[in-house]
Amino acid sequence: MSEDENNLEPEGVSRSASLEEPGFIEETSESLDETFPYLGRRESNQIYEENPLKGREQLTASSSSLLSSNEEKKQTVPLSDTSIDIVTPPSKPESPQGSVSLEMEETEDYAPVKFPSGDRVSPPASEESEEELDSEEDNFTVNLEAKGLQEFPMDLLRVQYVKYLYLDKNQIKSFQGADPGDLLGLEILSLQENGLPSIPLEIQLLHNLRILNASYNQISYIPKELLQLGNMRQLFLNSNYIEDLPSSGLENLGNLETLSLGKNKLTHIPESLSSLKNLQILNLEYNQLTIFSKSLCLLPKLISLNLTGNMIGSLPKEVRELKNLEQLLMDHNKLTFLSVEIFQLPKIRELQLADNKLEAISHKIENFRELRLLNLDKNLLTNIPKKISHCVMLECLSLSDNNIEELPRKIRRLKNLRQLHVNRNKMIKMAEEISHLSNIDSLEFSGNQITHVPIEIKNCRKITRVELNYNNIMYFPVGLCALPSLDYLSFNGNYISEIPVDISFSKQLLHLELNRNKLPIFSEHLCSLTNLEYLDLGRNQIKTIPPSISAMVSLHVLILAGNKFAIFPKELCALKNLQILDISENQLQKITSEISKLKGIQKLNLSSNQFIQFPLEVCQLPTLEELNISQTSGKKLTRLPEDLCSMTQLKALDISNNAIQEIPRNIGELRSLVSLRAYNNQISTLPPSFLSLKVLQHLDIRGNNLTALPSAIYSLLSLKEIDFDDNPLLRPPMEICKGKQLHTITQYLQRADERDEKILEKIFNIVANNISEINFEFLQQKLNMTSSESSNSVRNTTPLLNERIYQAFVKWKADQNVLLTATALRDRLVRGLNMIGAYDIMDKITALNLYTSAIKL
Numbered sequence: 001m002s003e004d005e006n007n008l009e010p011e012g013v014s015r016s017a018s019l020e021e022p023g024f025i026e027e028t029s030e031s032l033d034e035t036f037p038y039l040g041r042r043e044s045n046q047i048y049e050e051n052p053l054k055g056r057e058q059l060t061a062s063s064s065s066l067l068s069s070n071e072e073k074k075q076t077v078p079l080s081d082t083s084i085d086i087v088t089p090p091s092k093p094e095s096p097q098g099s100v101s102l103e104m105e106e107t108e109d110y111a112p113v114k115f116p117s118g119d120r121v122s123p124p125a126s127e128e129s130e131e132e133l134d135s136e137e138d139n140f141t142v143n144l145e146a147k148g149l150q151e152f153p154m155d156l157l158r159v160q161y162v163k164y165l166y167l168d169k170n171q172i173k174s175f176q177g178a179d180p181g182d183l184l185g186l187e188i189l190s191l192q193e194n195g196l197p198s199i200p201l202e203i204q205l206l207h208n209l210r211i212l213n214a215s216y217n218q219i220s221y222i223p224k225e226l227l228q229l230g231n232m233r234q235l236f237l238n239s240n241y242i243e244d245l246p247s248s249g250l251e252n253l254g255n256l257e258t259l260s261l262g263k264n265k266l267t268h269i270p271e272s273l274s275s276l277k278n279l280q281i282l283n284l285e286y287n288q289l290t291i292f293s294k295s296l297c298l299l300p301k302l303i304s305l306n307l308t309g310n311m312i313g314s315l316p317k318e319v320r321e322l323k324n325l326e327q328l329l330m331d332h333n334k335l336t337f338l339s340v341e342i343f344q345l346p347k348i349r350e351l352q353l354a355d356n357k358l359e360a361i362s363h364k365i366e367n368f369r370e371l372r373l374l375n376l377d378k379n380l381l382t383n384i385p386k387k388i389s390h391c392v393m394l395e396c397l398s399l400s401d402n403n404i405e406e407l408p409r410k411i412r413r414l415k416n417l418r419q420l421h422v423n424r425n426k427m428i429k430m431a432e433e434i435s436h437l438s439n440i441d442s443l444e445f446s447g448n449q450i451t452h453v454p455i456e457i458k459n460c461r462k463i464t465r466v467e468l469n470y471n472n473i474m475y476f477p478v479g480l481c482a483l484p485s486l487d488y489l490s491f492n493g494n495y496i497s498e499i500p501v502d503i504s505f506s507k508q509l510l511h512l513e514l515n516r517n518k519l520p521i522f523s524e525h526l527c528s529l530t531n532l533e534y535l536d537l538g539r540n541q542i543k544t545i546p547p548s549i550s551a552m553v554s555l556h557v558l559i560l561a562g563n564k565f566a567i568f569p570k571e572l573c574a575l576k577n578l579q580i581l582d583i584s585e586n587q588l589q590k591i592t593s594e595i596s597k598l599k600g601i602q603k604l605n606l607s608s609n610q611f612i613q614f615p616l617e618v619c620q621l622p623t624l625e626e627l628n629i630s631q632t633s634g635k636k637l638t639r640l641p642e643d644l645c646s647m648t649q650l651k652a653l654d655i656s657n658n659a660i661q662e663i664p665r666n667i668g669e670l671r672s673l674v675s676l677r678a679y680n681n682q683i684s685t686l687p688p689s690f691l692s693l694k695v696l697q698h699l700d701i702r703g704n705n706l707t708a709l710p711s712a713i714y715s716l717l718s719l720k721e722i723d724f725d726d727n728p729l730l731r732p733p734m735e736i737c738k739g740k741q742l743h744t745i746t747q748y749l750q751r752a753d754e755r756d757e758k759i760l761e762k763i764f765n766i767v768a769n770n771i772s773e774i775n776f777e778f779l780q781q782k783l784n785m786t787s788s789e790s791s792n793s794v795r796n797t798t799p800l801l802n803e804r805i806y807q808a809f810v811k812w813k814a815d816q817n818v819l820l821t822a823t824a825l826r827d828r829l830v831r832g833l834n835m836i837g838a839y840d841i842m843d844k845i846t847a848l849n850l851y852t853s854a855i856k857l
Helices: 130-140 154-159 201-205 271-275 294-298 317-321 340-344 363-367 386-390 409-413 432-436 455-459 478-482 501-505 524-528 547-551 570-574 593-597 616-620 642-646 688-692 711-715 742-770 773-783 791-795 801-816 822-836 839-853
Strands: 141-143 164-166 188-190 211-213 234-236 258-260 281-283 304-306 327-329 350-352 373-375 396-398 419-421 442-444 465-467 488-490 511-513 534-536 557-559 580-582 603-605 626-628 652-654 675-677 698-700 721-723
Touching: 271 294, 294 317, 317 340, 340 363, 363 386, 386 409, 409 432, 432 455, 455 478, 478 501, 501 524, 524 547, 547 570, 570 593, 593 616, 616 642, 688 711, 711 742, 742 801, 742 822, 742 839, 773 801, 773 822, 822 839
Parallel strands: 141 164, 164 188, 188 211, 211 234, 234 258, 258 281, 281 304, 304 327, 327 350, 350 373, 373 396, 396 419, 419 442, 442 465, 465 488, 488 511, 511 534, 534 557, 557 580, 580 603, 603 626, 626 652, 652 675, 675 698, 698 721
Antiparallel strands: none
């Protein structure tokens, strides 16, 4: 089946609706003997059909992913601490703490399993051609996901023979009214996210059901009716509220091969579970288990067991009975030791034990001759047994966040090892023995006390990635420059002061990080890296840029934050393909006009420099999408130019921590603006055009001088995150804004508008009924009122005089209302009355104001 076909999702019900859509299935026919799911970890609610061709390769329902490919690492790139928030250049930053990124090279002997990509199931595989299988699936598959259904679609089943039915994201609570005969054909049923308080008792009518997914509901128990479905092969009940498993009746599910109960509230496993003699995959992740139940050890066909995220403190001796177990996931538990019996599992291939309290690993680990992946991150280990060298099939070894001082010398025997991660330990040297790991692809030794890298590292010809951040390295390891495949190199937080000429030979390098070192200059040797895409030289002591930087034609991301630049280096303007530039935390006072040559620049960070005024040259960058000119340190900007709004592609603007008093009147021209951060300034009002920012989602304007918000702020329908804290707000008052809920704020403003309109109308009546003709003429002059009546007409003492005065106010309001709110009109009117000395009327208005102010909205 083609990839395009897999990405088609049917709309509604159709005989030709394709089962293979995003989140449905992804076929693969390799057996576990040839492949293993190190790279493809899926969520616990994913369904897939076991069949003779691929039954043993789909081992796990879920686990926290130890392995994320280098491609995933390219998705986010940190700039400096004050950098723009959204940065996605084509580069690979350091892994977050506690995670390991592994990218297995596919070979004839080893290739990662391609797991299903979503939450659906496939029908059983047959020996017919793929085209015939597709046709059968199309004819018998119905997808009614998120159709607002409240009842089971009985009418559909009466007119169409359905085998595979998907009813996710509806509100179906029962199968009432369904004809048992219509239900007999169902083999696969998915009822995720229906708000089910329990599994419908009519489930017992589905005698041929093989796969049921009722994950993400509110189910608290497994009914006996479900246990009558003897043909069931796969059962998924993840993310519910199940506290106990049935103590009897499970033996009726003798054909069950996959049981997934992740993210429930199970506190113990009953003995009855051992009756599931055909069970191959069991997921119990993120429950409340404290004991590794012996009944788990009586499942003879179990291949994959996931107990991640429980509170288990030890393993029973009976664990040795799991002779077919190939994958054991026990990250995030409370294991203090491993019983020696676990080392009697001859087929174990993946062992995940991160975030426990293990202090030692037995030398019996030598028995794991089939082990491919071992994760011991975040434990209390001080050493690794020498006998690990007998695990000759090991491909991934992760030991980060322990107290290990050195690796065993015999580690050189692990000829299949591809990824070795020993971050944040107590290593003082990188052993020369590592140079004998001929297949090593990724080395991570960040956060240790390593002072140098052995020259013999050049023998590891297949290395593509090296991370040695935050060590004590003083000299750039020239051995790395001889590695022909190295494309990712990170040396942040060391003491390197010079770049050797040897780096000129690393033409294949794509990503280089040397942040927080002691570099005094931008070395010309770096300019020879013509394929380099990402370069981080932040927080060094660089003052100038060599002209030869123009040779770095592939450079997309350049970070120069926290250096010693006093003048913006015009040499940077030769980087025609530069997309992201961070030159924050320097001493820049102005920007060269040649910056306009950066035709592809998208993200620019100029924060914390010494600009006396906003650098207008930035406004010559029409492609700019993100601009950060916040000033946590350095001089403060007092105004923004209206030219800023010429950057119509701008999506994120950060002007925080300045002394800006007003936002440009034409801010509304930034039609693409999604995020505006303007906290800690002196802004007192939001201009009317602000309401034209229709795609604005994030607004942070804390710590300013705002007293009122525009009533029509409700029109900003895209607004999701708001923060008006630490403003002297009166309309609405600060207690309304503290919850940061736009709906609450707009409701208040709408009610306040209605109240202010009524108050203004009452004031018009008070004035009209009490003002003398002469005073009204004076008031007209003070308010620049125009009247449709001539002055002679106004003087005419008729019974309609008061009405004519009132209508004059209404017209005045209509003329002014586009620019002024009812509150502003009231204030102008009161000032006018004061100016003409109409104190008796003022007393009446004051009394009205006192009365209305006592009424809470």
